[in-house]
Amino acid sequence: MPYQSALTVVASVRDDAVEDLNALLAEMGDGVANGRVIDFESLTGVHFARIVVVPADTDPRGRPLPANLVYLTDLDVPPSHHLAELSRHFGEGVDRVFGHCDGYGRSPSA
Numbered sequence: 001m002p003y004q005s006a007l008t009v010v011a012s013v014r015d016d017a018v019e020d021l022n023a024l025l026a027e028m029g030d031g032v033a034n035g036r037v038i039d040f041e042s043l044t045g046v047h048f049a050r051i052v053v054v055p056a057d058t059d060p061r062g063r064p065l066p067a068n069l070v071y072l073t074d075l076d077v078p079p080s081h082h083l084a085e086l087s088r089h090f091g092e093g094v095d096r097v098f099g100h101c102d103g104y105g106r107s108p109s110a
Helices: 015-028 079-098
Strands: 005-012 046-054 068-075
Touching: 005 079, 015 046, 015 079, 068 079
Parallel strands: none
Antiparallel strands: 005 068, 046 068
16 A cells, blocks of 8 residues: 655744745746756655745734745655655755754754
């Protein structure tokens, strides 16, 4: 029986990094198709992968909400396998994308 799962990762984008992140995603192409930063086609069991930025907004009480980076994927492998493979083969690309997010690459105590 095939193993199928979905994985969603959401991370807050630093206010000063939204423009640069949007430019990077534009460089990556519609549907993350060109493989220049992360080649999702070369990863095992990926049916669908998208990276989007949800713009900053306010909640119903008027409190600010940060922009968020959302990574969505449907897989035929366990999410832990996918994340390990993604990190092993495209760690630099992952760093380029998620490096725009709050706390990425920093220890929790930093």
